[in-house]
Amino acid sequence: MSSTQVLNHSPFRLEGDFISQLLTNIRTRSISWTSFVKAGCLSNENMSVLKSITSVNDQEDPLSRVDVLIKDIPTYSKVLFDSILELSNNNTKNLDLTKILLVILYDGLTYINSELFESTITDEFFKISKGNPYPPFIEILNSTTSNSNNDDENNQDNFIISILTAHILTSLLTTVPAQQPASSLDLVSLLFKYIQINLITSNKLQYRFLGIQLLKELLSIKSFRNIYISHTEYLDSLINIMLDKNIELQMRYLSIYCLWTLTFDSKTSQLLTTNAKYSEIIPSMFKFANDAVKEKVVRLSISILINFLNTSINSTNKNEIIKKFLLTNGLTIIKNLIERKWSDDELKEDLNSLYELLNDSIKSLTNFDEYENEIKTKHLLWSPCHKNTEFWYDNIDKFKENNWKLLKSLVSLLSDSSIGDSNLTQLYINQSIICYDLSMIIKVAPEVIKIINTMGTKTQIMTLMNSPNSNVKYEALRTTQLLVANSL
Structure with missing residues (x-):
């Protein structure tokens, strides 16, 4: 094959050893084409054309298939589309044939250098379907995701079919966005939902990696981003992946890229x-x-x-x-x-x-800017301002503003469950510093004790004297002593 006829790097080819192995397994399996015809899943005519694509010497190499496809892109595109359409309308879905057809299409979409041909597979699909090639793929995606079950022996088949279908839909949506029908935005919503539920929030790293790859392509289209950001849970899941300290560099890069588009x-x-x-x-x-x-x-x-x-x-x-x-x-x-x-x-x-x-x-x-930022971010630090007596005298009025609003924000961090769940060390640091800061505020403005008692903070601090953390226990004891001494 001429090196100019295929892409050295795909515009959108799924990455990772996990997906590569799954694709290789499908490419190299022996295919009983006649059994598909007998089962009514494929016509004799289409079988002959498809068989010529897979009957190559090096079945593991997708470029061998591409050598065949580029000889007559319009014909092979029509046979592929018609076969997939027929299969999607068949009540008894044949998972083996579906996998074979989708991998052939995947190879054609990701390895042919479209710049060298008058018409691409994508172009042909839009012509054949009169501008809407999506329905058969939507049907396949819906059927495989709804039938997926961890106890089902076909679960792996359903997964590979769904991920290939999602890839193909994403490629069609992002390759020629100007030609998209109005209903394509509903499809984008469906894809985002599929990616969120089945990939991004999966406990399997390989699935999350594939999900991020699909997201990167979809979020490259401006109109698609509006759909994505309307779901804050999608954004939260993306950020969780990006901030995960254990993910690989490429996955982090892709997640940062997704956030950048947003x-x-x-x-x-x-x-x-x-x-x-x-x-x-x-x-x-x-x-x-x-x-x-x-x-x-x-x-x-x-x-x-x-x-x-x-x-x-x-x-x-x-x-x-x-x-x-x-x-x-x-x-x-x-x-x-x-x-x-x-x-x-x-x-x-x-x-x-x-x-x-x-x-x-x-x-x-200013020092106060730094202090206020610590409270807003819920990450207190033993920065110099805390132990600087002058800081408290200079800024006590700011604590009193709006009925002690800043004080209440500070105290709320004593038992912030979100911090405790994610970072117990930070919670202990917060509790130690809050107790210390309250002791400083009491010294500068003893009238704050009434506010502290009204808020029930005194009880919270006394409870912290039993904390498993020695620093928290020490600061809670000091502040409790001050509260008691000033209440007499």
Whole structure:
């Protein structure tokens, strides 16, 4: 085969040893074509054409099949589409034949260099179906996902069929988006749901990896992103994968890429930069950029941070984002990144402009900004302000504002279940610091004791004297003694 007739790198080919092995198993299995004809799943005429595709010397190599397909793309496309359509309408779904047909189609879509041919398989499918090639694939996807059962011996067959069908639908949707019928948005919703339920939230790493790959392609289309971000649970699952410390580098890159596409939307960026649930996003972007070996990861991480600034709703919002960048040691990280060598000129420009912005803003940052950010992110640290007596005298009025609103936010972290579930160490640090801070506030403004008693905080602190953590126990004891002494 001529090397110019196939792609060295697919525009969208599923990655990973897991899926590669499944595909190889299907390509190399002996096929009893006549049994499919006898079962009424395939016509004699179509069988002859399909048999010529799979009767190649090197069955393991998909390029051998492509050698046959490119000789007459229109004919092979029609036979493939008609056979898949017939199979989807057949009440007794033949899983073996379905797998064989889908793998042939997968190979044709991902290994043929479409730039060298007047018409591609995708083009032919749209012609044959009069602009709507999706129904047979939707039928197959729905039937395999609904029939999938962990106790079913056909479960593996259903999985490979569903993932190949999802790949084919994704390829059709993203290759020629301008030709899509209006109903295609419903299909996109169906695909996002399939990816979320069956792949992204799976306990199997291989499934999650495949799900992220499908997401990356779908989210490359702007109109599809609106559907995705309308489901916050989808976004949360994506972020959980991205922040997982145990995932492989390629999976992290793909998850960062997906998030990057979403941050062009101002509402999504606003959500990610203001909602405490996503407080790890900004620090993580800086960490990914700082730790990354691959330039593409640095590029995306910095681009996400730039998008946060560019999509801010007003100057106040932008300043708050800049403040968060600074409080997560952003200036130092950007300075370190500038000193490294990069081939991407746009990345260099972004780093320089970000450095100038942060460097100009650092002067306006105060100790109280740092303290307030700790509370907002629910990650308290033993930063200098906590043990600085002057800090408490200078800022006590800010604690009193809005009926002690900031104090109430501080106290709420004593028993924050979300922190306890995800990071017990951080919960103990929070509890120690909160007890200490309350003791400082009591010394500066003894009237706070009435508020503490009203809120039931005194009981909480006394309970913490029995904490399994020695630091929490010590700080709770000190604060309890102060509360008792000032109540006499």
